[in-house]
Amino acid sequence: MVNRLSTLFVKKATVITLSLFFMLACSEQRADHFKLAGATMGTTYHITVLKEETATVSEEELQQAIDQQLQLINQQMSTYLPDSELSKINNKPSLGEAIAVSPNLMDVLLLSHEVSWLTSGAFDITVGPLVNLWGFGPSFDVNQQQTTPDPNDIKLLIDTIGFRHIDFDLGESSITKHKAIVMDLSGVAKGYAVDKISELLDYAGFKNYMVEIGGELRLSGHSPRGIPWQIAIEQPEANSLGQVFQAVSLSGAGLATSGDYRNYFEKDGKRYSHTIDPRTGYPIDHALASVTVVAETSAYADALATAINVLGPEKGMELANSQDIAVFMIVKTEQGFTTKYSQAFEPYIINLSN
Secondary structure, eight states, X not given: OOOOSSTTTTTOOSSSSSOOEEOSSOOSOOTTEEEEEEEETTEEEEEEEEOXXXXXXXXXXXXXXXXXXXXXXHHHHOSSOTTSHHHHHHHOOOOSSEEEOOHHHHHHHHHHHHHHHHTTTSSOTTOHHHHHHTTOSTTOXXXXXXXXXXXXXXXHHHTTOOGGGEEEETTTTEEEESSOOOOOOTTTHHHHHHHHHHHHHHHTTOOSEEEEETTEEEEESOOTTSSOEEEEEEOSSTTOXXXXXXXXXXXXXXXXXXXXXXXXXXXXXXXXESOBOTTTSSBOOXXXXXXXXXXXXXXXXXXXXXXXHHHOHHHHHHHHHHTTOEEEXXXXXXXXXXXXXXXXGGGGEEOTTO
Protein backbone atom coordinates (compact mmCIF):
# COMPACT_ATOMS: atom_id res chain seq x y z
CA MET A 1 0.00 0.00 0.00
CA VAL A 2 1.32 3.44 -0.88
CA ASN A 3 1.81 5.89 1.95
CA ARG A 4 -1.51 7.30 3.08
CA LEU A 5 -1.91 10.90 4.08
CA SER A 6 -4.04 10.09 7.07
CA THR A 7 -6.00 7.48 8.91
CA LEU A 8 -9.12 7.92 6.85
CA PHE A 9 -7.92 8.52 3.29
CA VAL A 10 -8.89 5.02 2.21
CA LYS A 11 -11.48 4.22 4.85
CA LYS A 12 -13.62 7.33 4.96
CA ALA A 13 -16.48 7.73 2.52
CA THR A 14 -16.04 11.44 2.20
CA VAL A 15 -15.21 11.39 -1.50
CA ILE A 16 -13.45 8.15 -2.31
CA THR A 17 -16.47 5.94 -1.88
CA LEU A 18 -18.77 8.55 -3.36
CA SER A 19 -16.66 8.64 -6.49
CA LEU A 20 -17.18 11.56 -8.84
CA PHE A 21 -16.51 10.60 -12.39
CA PHE A 22 -15.49 12.71 -15.36
CA MET A 23 -18.27 11.93 -17.81
CA LEU A 24 -19.47 12.62 -21.35
CA ALA A 25 -15.92 13.23 -22.59
CA CYS A 26 -14.01 10.98 -24.93
CA SER A 27 -12.27 8.12 -23.15
CA GLU A 28 -9.54 7.67 -25.72
CA GLN A 29 -6.31 9.69 -25.76
CA ARG A 30 -7.10 12.34 -28.38
CA ALA A 31 -4.59 14.58 -30.08
CA ASP A 32 -5.98 17.72 -28.47
CA HIS A 33 -5.49 16.59 -24.88
CA PHE A 34 -3.52 14.19 -22.71
CA LYS A 35 -4.06 12.36 -19.45
CA LEU A 36 -1.78 11.81 -16.46
CA ALA A 37 -2.33 9.38 -13.61
CA GLY A 38 -0.58 7.97 -10.59
CA ALA A 39 -0.83 7.00 -6.93
CA THR A 40 -0.71 9.32 -3.95
CA MET A 41 -2.05 9.61 -0.39
CA GLY A 42 -3.34 6.05 -0.35
CA THR A 43 -5.47 6.64 -3.43
CA THR A 44 -5.01 7.63 -7.08
CA TYR A 45 -4.99 10.80 -9.11
CA HIS A 46 -6.24 11.42 -12.64
CA ILE A 47 -5.61 14.58 -14.62
CA THR A 48 -6.96 15.54 -18.03
CA VAL A 49 -5.24 18.49 -19.72
CA LEU A 50 -6.04 20.19 -23.01
CA LYS A 51 -2.91 21.02 -24.97
CA GLU A 52 -1.87 24.66 -25.27
CA GLU A 53 0.58 26.32 -27.62
CA THR A 54 1.60 28.56 -24.72
CA ALA A 55 2.51 25.64 -22.45
CA THR A 56 6.09 25.83 -21.15
CA VAL A 57 6.67 22.15 -20.27
CA SER A 58 6.35 18.73 -21.88
CA GLU A 59 3.98 16.02 -20.66
CA GLU A 60 6.92 14.15 -19.11
CA GLU A 61 8.17 17.25 -17.29
CA LEU A 62 4.65 17.98 -16.07
CA GLN A 63 4.21 14.45 -14.74
CA GLN A 64 7.50 14.72 -12.86
CA ALA A 65 6.58 18.10 -11.38
CA ILE A 66 3.17 16.81 -10.26
CA ASP A 67 4.68 13.78 -8.55
CA GLN A 68 7.25 15.94 -6.79
CA GLN A 69 4.55 18.31 -5.56
CA LEU A 70 2.43 15.45 -4.23
CA GLN A 71 5.42 13.88 -2.51
CA LEU A 72 6.14 17.20 -0.81
CA ILE A 73 2.57 17.58 0.45
CA ASN A 74 2.57 13.99 1.69
CA GLN A 75 5.83 14.60 3.55
CA GLN A 76 4.33 17.68 5.16
CA MET A 77 0.86 16.38 6.06
CA SER A 78 0.88 12.59 6.38
CA THR A 79 0.11 10.95 9.71
CA TYR A 80 1.45 7.67 8.35
CA LEU A 81 4.99 8.95 7.89
CA PRO A 82 6.67 9.21 11.31
CA ASP A 83 9.07 11.82 9.97
CA SER A 84 6.44 14.00 8.28
CA GLU A 85 6.10 17.58 9.45
CA LEU A 86 2.62 16.93 10.86
CA SER A 87 3.71 13.76 12.69
CA LYS A 88 6.56 15.64 14.33
CA ILE A 89 4.19 18.39 15.46
CA ASN A 90 1.70 15.82 16.77
CA ASN A 91 4.45 14.08 18.72
CA LYS A 92 5.89 17.21 20.35
CA PRO A 93 5.35 16.77 24.11
CA SER A 94 5.80 20.42 25.08
CA LEU A 95 2.67 22.58 25.31
CA GLY A 96 2.44 26.34 25.18
CA GLU A 97 5.51 26.70 22.97
CA ALA A 98 5.52 28.08 19.44
CA ILE A 99 6.12 25.48 16.69
CA ALA A 100 7.34 26.63 13.28
CA VAL A 101 5.07 25.53 10.42
CA SER A 102 5.75 25.41 6.67
CA PRO A 103 3.64 27.66 4.38
CA ASN A 104 1.69 24.73 2.88
CA LEU A 105 0.81 23.24 6.24
CA MET A 106 -0.08 26.65 7.64
CA ASP A 107 -2.47 27.21 4.71
CA VAL A 108 -4.29 23.96 5.47
CA LEU A 109 -4.41 24.56 9.22
CA LEU A 110 -5.82 28.06 8.77
CA LEU A 111 -8.46 26.90 6.28
CA SER A 112 -9.42 24.07 8.65
CA HIS A 113 -9.68 26.54 11.52
CA GLU A 114 -11.92 28.81 9.45
CA VAL A 115 -14.31 25.97 8.57
CA SER A 116 -14.33 24.80 12.20
CA TRP A 117 -15.48 28.22 13.41
CA LEU A 118 -17.96 28.57 10.53
CA THR A 119 -19.58 25.23 11.37
CA SER A 120 -19.40 25.53 15.18
CA GLY A 121 -17.00 22.60 15.44
CA ALA A 122 -18.70 20.17 13.04
CA PHE A 123 -15.34 20.12 11.24
CA ASP A 124 -12.42 19.47 13.57
CA ILE A 125 -8.99 18.16 12.56
CA THR A 126 -8.39 16.91 16.12
CA VAL A 127 -11.21 14.33 15.99
CA GLY A 128 -8.88 11.42 15.13
CA PRO A 129 -8.70 9.89 18.64
CA LEU A 130 -12.49 9.59 18.71
CA VAL A 131 -12.48 7.94 15.29
CA ASN A 132 -9.94 5.43 16.57
CA LEU A 133 -11.97 4.83 19.74
CA TRP A 134 -14.96 3.83 17.63
CA GLY A 135 -12.77 1.40 15.69
CA PHE A 136 -12.71 3.29 12.39
CA GLY A 137 -8.96 3.83 12.41
CA PRO A 138 -6.44 2.35 9.99
CA SER A 139 -7.20 -1.24 11.03
CA PHE A 140 -10.99 -0.95 10.61
CA ASP A 141 -12.60 -4.22 9.53
CA VAL A 142 -16.40 -4.32 9.44
CA ASN A 143 -16.30 -8.09 9.89
CA GLN A 144 -14.37 -7.77 13.15
CA GLN A 145 -16.32 -4.89 14.67
CA GLN A 146 -17.70 -6.23 17.97
CA THR A 147 -18.14 -3.49 20.55
CA THR A 148 -19.08 0.15 20.97
CA PRO A 149 -17.04 2.43 23.24
CA ASP A 150 -17.80 3.05 26.88
CA PRO A 151 -19.60 6.43 27.23
CA ASN A 152 -17.11 7.44 29.92
CA ASP A 153 -14.21 6.87 27.51
CA ILE A 154 -15.96 9.06 24.94
CA LYS A 155 -16.44 11.85 27.47
CA LEU A 156 -12.80 11.69 28.53
CA LEU A 157 -11.61 11.94 24.92
CA ILE A 158 -13.88 14.87 24.11
CA ASP A 159 -12.17 16.79 26.90
CA THR A 160 -8.77 16.24 25.24
CA ILE A 161 -9.62 17.30 21.66
CA GLY A 162 -10.75 20.52 20.04
CA PHE A 163 -9.58 22.95 17.35
CA ARG A 164 -9.81 25.77 19.89
CA HIS A 165 -6.68 24.43 21.60
CA ILE A 166 -4.51 25.70 18.71
CA ASP A 167 -3.28 29.30 18.50
CA PHE A 168 -1.76 30.83 15.36
CA ASP A 169 1.01 33.38 14.92
CA LEU A 170 0.89 34.43 11.27
CA GLY A 171 3.83 36.79 11.59
CA GLU A 172 6.12 34.01 12.80
CA SER A 173 4.36 31.27 10.78
CA SER A 174 3.94 29.18 13.91
CA ILE A 175 1.28 27.48 16.00
CA THR A 176 0.98 26.81 19.71
CA LYS A 177 -0.80 23.78 21.17
CA HIS A 178 -2.43 24.15 24.58
CA LYS A 179 -3.45 20.51 24.88
CA ALA A 180 -1.85 17.32 23.61
CA ILE A 181 -4.06 17.24 20.53
CA VAL A 182 -3.34 15.05 17.50
CA MET A 183 -4.17 16.62 14.15
CA ASP A 184 -5.44 14.63 11.16
CA LEU A 185 -5.95 16.41 7.84
CA SER A 186 -7.89 13.71 5.99
CA GLY A 187 -10.89 16.01 5.58
CA VAL A 188 -9.02 18.71 3.68
CA ALA A 189 -5.52 17.73 2.49
CA LYS A 190 -6.52 15.88 -0.68
CA GLY A 191 -8.51 18.90 -1.74
CA TYR A 192 -5.51 21.09 -0.99
CA ALA A 193 -3.29 18.85 -3.10
CA VAL A 194 -5.76 19.21 -5.98
CA ASP A 195 -5.50 22.99 -5.67
CA LYS A 196 -1.68 22.92 -5.66
CA ILE A 197 -1.61 20.78 -8.80
CA SER A 198 -4.05 23.21 -10.41
CA GLU A 199 -1.72 26.09 -9.56
CA LEU A 200 1.13 24.15 -11.13
CA LEU A 201 -0.89 23.67 -14.34
CA ASP A 202 -1.77 27.36 -14.43
CA TYR A 203 1.88 28.30 -14.01
CA ALA A 204 2.87 25.93 -16.83
CA GLY A 205 0.47 27.67 -19.22
CA PHE A 206 -2.49 25.28 -19.25
CA LYS A 207 -5.95 26.81 -19.09
CA ASN A 208 -8.30 23.86 -19.55
CA TYR A 209 -7.99 20.87 -17.26
CA MET A 210 -9.55 18.55 -14.72
CA VAL A 211 -7.60 17.46 -11.63
CA GLU A 212 -8.93 14.62 -9.46
CA ILE A 213 -7.38 13.04 -6.37
CA GLY A 214 -9.39 10.38 -4.58
CA GLY A 215 -12.66 11.95 -5.76
CA GLU A 216 -11.81 15.59 -5.01
CA LEU A 217 -11.86 17.70 -8.14
CA ARG A 218 -10.97 21.05 -9.60
CA LEU A 219 -12.08 22.10 -13.06
CA SER A 220 -10.73 24.87 -15.26
CA GLY A 221 -11.83 26.09 -18.66
CA HIS A 222 -13.57 23.52 -20.81
CA SER A 223 -13.42 19.80 -21.54
CA PRO A 224 -12.15 18.22 -24.80
CA ARG A 225 -15.71 18.55 -26.11
CA GLY A 226 -15.46 22.34 -25.95
CA ILE A 227 -18.05 22.69 -23.16
CA PRO A 228 -17.80 23.09 -19.38
CA TRP A 229 -16.74 19.94 -17.53
CA GLN A 230 -19.59 17.58 -16.70
CA ILE A 231 -19.29 15.53 -13.53
CA ALA A 232 -21.50 12.75 -12.17
CA ILE A 233 -22.54 12.39 -8.54
CA GLU A 234 -22.84 8.74 -7.64
CA GLN A 235 -25.95 6.88 -6.50
CA PRO A 236 -25.59 6.68 -2.68
CA GLU A 237 -25.92 2.94 -2.23
CA ALA A 238 -23.21 0.45 -1.32
CA ASN A 239 -24.06 -1.83 -4.25
CA SER A 240 -24.34 0.87 -6.91
CA LEU A 241 -20.72 1.88 -7.52
CA GLY A 242 -20.51 4.11 -10.58
CA GLN A 243 -24.27 4.57 -11.08
CA VAL A 244 -25.05 8.20 -11.89
CA PHE A 245 -27.55 9.94 -9.59
CA GLN A 246 -27.09 13.52 -10.75
CA ALA A 247 -24.85 15.34 -13.23
CA VAL A 248 -23.40 18.81 -12.81
CA SER A 249 -21.67 21.21 -15.17
CA LEU A 250 -19.00 23.56 -13.90
CA SER A 251 -15.72 25.31 -14.57
CA GLY A 252 -13.33 27.40 -12.53
CA ALA A 253 -14.28 25.65 -9.28
CA GLY A 254 -13.52 22.82 -6.89
CA LEU A 255 -15.93 20.03 -6.02
CA ALA A 256 -16.07 17.47 -3.22
CA THR A 257 -18.59 14.90 -1.98
CA SER A 258 -19.01 13.40 1.48
CA GLY A 259 -21.15 10.49 2.64
CA ASP A 260 -21.25 7.53 4.99
CA TYR A 261 -23.11 4.72 3.26
CA ARG A 262 -20.17 2.38 2.69
CA ASN A 263 -18.08 2.60 5.86
CA TYR A 264 -20.13 1.59 8.87
CA PHE A 265 -20.88 -1.36 11.12
CA GLU A 266 -24.07 -2.72 12.63
CA LYS A 267 -24.57 -3.99 16.17
CA ASP A 268 -27.81 -5.09 17.83
CA GLY A 269 -29.77 -3.78 14.88
CA LYS A 270 -28.25 -0.28 14.99
CA ARG A 271 -26.09 1.19 12.25
CA TYR A 272 -22.94 3.10 13.26
CA SER A 273 -21.44 5.47 10.72
CA HIS A 274 -17.68 5.96 10.38
CA THR A 275 -18.28 9.74 10.50
CA ILE A 276 -17.91 10.95 14.08
CA ASP A 277 -19.43 14.21 15.24
CA PRO A 278 -16.55 15.98 17.07
CA ARG A 279 -19.04 17.85 19.23
CA THR A 280 -20.72 14.76 20.70
CA GLY A 281 -18.16 12.01 20.24
CA TYR A 282 -20.75 9.76 18.58
CA PRO A 283 -21.32 8.68 14.97
CA ILE A 284 -23.68 10.86 12.96
CA ASP A 285 -27.27 9.64 12.97
CA HIS A 286 -29.41 11.42 10.41
CA ALA A 287 -30.92 10.92 6.95
CA LEU A 288 -28.25 12.67 4.88
CA ALA A 289 -26.72 10.05 2.58
CA SER A 290 -24.49 12.29 0.48
CA VAL A 291 -23.53 15.95 0.26
CA THR A 292 -21.69 17.60 -2.64
CA VAL A 293 -20.15 21.05 -2.37
CA VAL A 294 -18.89 23.38 -5.10
CA ALA A 295 -16.50 26.09 -3.95
CA GLU A 296 -13.75 28.33 -5.25
CA THR A 297 -11.12 25.79 -4.20
CA SER A 298 -11.16 22.03 -3.80
CA ALA A 299 -9.76 22.30 -0.27
CA TYR A 300 -12.62 24.52 0.86
CA ALA A 301 -15.17 22.24 -0.84
CA ASP A 302 -13.52 19.23 0.82
CA ALA A 303 -13.69 20.63 4.34
CA LEU A 304 -17.21 22.02 3.91
CA ALA A 305 -18.54 18.71 2.56
CA THR A 306 -17.17 16.90 5.60
CA ALA A 307 -18.67 19.49 7.97
CA ILE A 308 -22.11 19.57 6.34
CA ASN A 309 -22.20 15.78 6.36
CA VAL A 310 -21.83 16.03 10.15
CA LEU A 311 -24.41 18.81 10.49
CA GLY A 312 -27.10 16.84 8.65
CA PRO A 313 -29.71 17.89 6.08
CA GLU A 314 -31.56 20.60 8.04
CA LYS A 315 -28.71 22.43 9.77
CA GLY A 316 -26.42 21.81 6.80
CA MET A 317 -28.82 23.42 4.33
CA GLU A 318 -29.48 26.28 6.72
CA LEU A 319 -25.74 26.99 6.80
CA ALA A 320 -25.46 26.66 3.01
CA ASN A 321 -28.19 29.19 2.26
CA SER A 322 -27.08 31.64 4.94
CA GLN A 323 -23.46 31.58 3.69
CA ASP A 324 -24.24 31.28 -0.05
CA ILE A 325 -22.55 27.87 -0.29
CA ALA A 326 -23.32 25.66 -3.31
CA VAL A 327 -24.57 22.40 -1.75
CA PHE A 328 -26.40 19.38 -3.21
CA MET A 329 -27.81 16.75 -0.85
CA ILE A 330 -29.13 13.25 -1.32
CA VAL A 331 -31.40 12.41 1.61
CA LYS A 332 -32.69 8.99 2.65
CA THR A 333 -36.45 8.52 3.00
CA GLU A 334 -38.71 5.54 3.55
CA GLN A 335 -39.45 5.58 -0.18
CA GLY A 336 -35.82 5.78 -1.29
CA PHE A 337 -33.86 8.97 -1.92
CA THR A 338 -34.82 12.57 -2.41
CA THR A 339 -32.67 15.58 -3.28
CA LYS A 340 -32.38 19.12 -2.01
CA TYR A 341 -29.95 21.84 -2.94
CA SER A 342 -29.07 25.38 -1.99
CA GLN A 343 -29.82 28.35 -4.18
CA ALA A 344 -26.12 28.70 -4.99
CA PHE A 345 -25.98 25.14 -6.40
CA GLU A 346 -28.86 25.48 -8.85
CA PRO A 347 -26.80 26.88 -11.78
CA TYR A 348 -24.62 23.74 -11.89
CA ILE A 349 -27.39 21.15 -12.28
CA ILE A 350 -27.77 19.24 -15.54
CA ASN A 351 -31.25 17.93 -16.33
CA LEU A 352 -30.66 14.24 -17.06
CA SER A 353 -34.14 13.81 -18.53
CA ASN A 354 -33.30 15.95 -21.55
